[in-house]
Amino acid sequence: MGLNRSTIKALVEELVDRGLVSEIIPDTAARAGRPSHVVVPRSDTVHVLAAELGVDTTTVAAVGLGGAVLARRQYMSTSPSPVDQTVDRLAAELADLQSEMGGRLVGVGVAVPGLVQGSDGWVELAPNLGWREVPFGKLLARRLGLDVPVKVGNDGHVGGLAEHLRGSGQGTDNLLYVSGDVGVGGGIILDGRIQLGACGYAGEIGHMMVNPNGRPCRCGGRGCFETEVGEESVLVACGRSPDAGRAGLREVFAAAALGEPAAVAGLHDVVIWLARGLASLVNVLDTELVILGGTLAGLLPAVGPGLAAELASLTTLTSRHPVPIVASGLGEDSAMVGAAELAFEPLIAHPLGAFEPSRLVPPPSAPTSASAAGVAV
Ligand SMILES: [Zn+2]
Incomplete structure (x- = not known):
């Protein structure tokens, strides 16, 4: 990136302060010389909720920064799948998972088996769900009522993205x-x-x-x-x-x-x-x-x-x-992990501006029970 060492150090320190990354010293005992620190994402401080809407099975998960699947569950779905029922069930499952996770939620991402226009989730056509021209992202965001972005992508696209990044x-x-x-x-x-x-x-x-x-x-x-x-x-x-x-x-x-x-x-x-x-x-x-x-x-x-x-x-x-x-x-999780990548995009684009440090890192002396539960999962 053409940045000098001191600039990188300052930027990394800001990310460390916000609990988004940590620095580790890799195990280089076998090599000579002073080891360089490696910056890695922290999956225990922020997470997203991700879902893969399947024709017969839907997967919902909490995914930490760096693609770590923190919690995961599945439920059977039917096809064709009425939009209102699908949104209600998915929102309920996501809300339930979030109450179990606690901690800092920064986004929601859903992979859909259909033609998706724009990341706000307009589904033009999903033949295997029986959907045509459905404002799925807006419906889900309204039903969830969470103060975080809701992103939607085509399951093949986000699956390919996840395999490219992590598979x-x-x-x-x-x-x-x-x-x-x-x-x-x-x-x-x-x-x-x-x-x-x-x-x-x-x-x-x-x-x-x-x-x-x-x-x-x-x-x-x-x-x-x-x-x-x-x-x-x-x-x-x-x-x-x-x-x-x-x-x-x-x-x-x-x-x-x-x-x-x-x-x-x-x-x-x-x-x-x-x-x-x-x-x-x-x-x-x-x-x-x-x-x-x-x-x-x-x-x-x-x-x-x-x-x-x-x-x-x-x-x-x-x-x-x-x-x-x-x-x-990533096995059966490609699309779900890819949906999580979509949900993390706003945070990745503006890691320092989008979220106040106070929302991301609780004071060490007074951890909330919710965040402690999130870390333990
Ligand atoms: Zn055909």
């Missing part, structure tokens, strides 16, 4: 994140930045057509990526009920590992369409890594080498440097 994509500036559950979403990171497009809808890869003779899709199209590799398609291809859900998928993956013919053949078909979709994207975007998230990540132990070979055969431009395909590093 399998750390250190990789050009990557494609593909998350598959009931729907399929995507996050594109190029030059280290999430790509949003003109309206914020970039990465909507679930309805990219991969199979002209494929199954009809709820978007009105046919043979979409989602209808060929989404959760229900994998189950049907393997001879299972489309309603078997995540438990059904786990059973299919286990059966394939044991060599069950229906599971092996079904997953082989899925690999073909998955590789076609991924190849089109990798050829267009020139990414150096593909990260599979959601239940798609579960495919890798069963069919990883076959998928990599199929992708390599279709991405001719990169055949000398095959693009690795890896599972999400």
